[in-house]
Amino acid sequence: MSTTRETRLDDEAADFVALVEAESGTPLAACLQCAKCTAGCPVAARADIKPHVLVRLVQLGQRDEVLSSRMIWECTSCQTCTTRCPQKVDIAALNDALRRLSRAAGKVVGGTTVPTFNDIFLRTIRRLGRMYEMGLMTSFKLRTGNLMADVDKFPMMLAKRKLALLPPHVRGAAERKRLFERARRAGEPAAAGAKAGGEKK
Numbered sequence: 001m002s003t004t005r006e007t008r009l010d011d012e013a014a015d016f017v018a019l020v021e022a023e024s025g026t027p028l029a030a031c032l033q034c035a036k037c038t039a040g041c042p043v044a045a046r047a048d049i050k051p052h053v054l055v056r057l058v059q060l061g062q063r064d065e066v067l068s069s070r071m072i073w074e075c076t077s078c079q080t081c082t083t084r085c086p087q088k089v090d091i092a093a094l095n096d097a098l099r100r101l102s103r104a105a106g107k108v109v110g111g112t113t114v115p116t117f118n119d120i121f122l123r124t125i126r127r128l129g130r131m132y133e134m135g136l137m138t139s140f141k142l143r144t145g146n147l148m149a150d151v152d153k154f155p156m157m158l159a160k161r162k163l164a165l166l167p168p169h170v171r172g173a174a175e176r177k178r179l180f181e182r183a184r185r186a187g188e189p190a191a192a193g194a195k196a197g198g199e200k201k
Contacts, residue, residue, distance in 0.1 A: 013061020020058050023097035026090040031055045037081035037091050047071040051081050051091050058094070067107035072098045073114045100187060113144050126180050129170025134163050 021028055037051040038044045044051060049071045057066050066072070072095045081091040099115075102108050108115055120139045124132055141147050157163045 016061045016063045017058060020097055023100065024090065024093045026093050028055060028059050028089065030087040031089050032087055034086065036084040040080040040084045042078060043074045043076060047074060055089065055091065064107065066098060067102040067105055068109055070109045070112065072102060073109065073112040116140065116143050126176055128167050129172060129176060130168050132167040134165060135167060
């Protein structure tokens with residue numbers, strides 16, 4: 001009984017590692033656990049899981065702990081970890097992959113507004129062809145309910161012409177639609193893998 005259970009867990013871990021490696025394009029087995037990534041990470045001090053520990057947890061197939069981590073959403077994608085890694089493990093790409101899998105599996109940690117911001121950002125690009133900061137921030141504040149944060153900076157940004165009152169007009173709506181549809185189809189294997197991993201639990 002014990003042997004069967006251990007084999008099943010090993011298979012699940014292997015499936016998860018293979019999925020993450022395929023999605024991130026980085027060889028997780030190359031990690032030496034030297035912690036140079038963590039030493040250079042600007043958000044490691046407040047992270048629930050340090051970058052090098054995150055890699056180790058993925059190697060061990062700790063799917064739920066990794067996908068529900070706050071660290072994958074606090075990562076700023078500054079690439080410091082990737083630059084410092086002597087084994088060329090791309091932890092920034094790993095975090096991108098884990099964010100996609102986390103959303104697909106419904107494991108996003110509570111309290112983060114990053115997915116909301118990302119959704120609004122991409123929807124704006126798809127609809128307008130370029131960023132419209134006024135619309136982005138208005139939608140973000142309405143969605144999160146944080147209406148008054150940074151409102152004192154609004155007059156200064158208008159005075160310096162950092163915010164356009166009207167949205168831009170960019171041609172190529174059909175091309176953008178095809179591009180986003182192609183990206184959606186490309187992400188379907190990851191979504192299916194994330195959901196399948198959850199159903200095995």
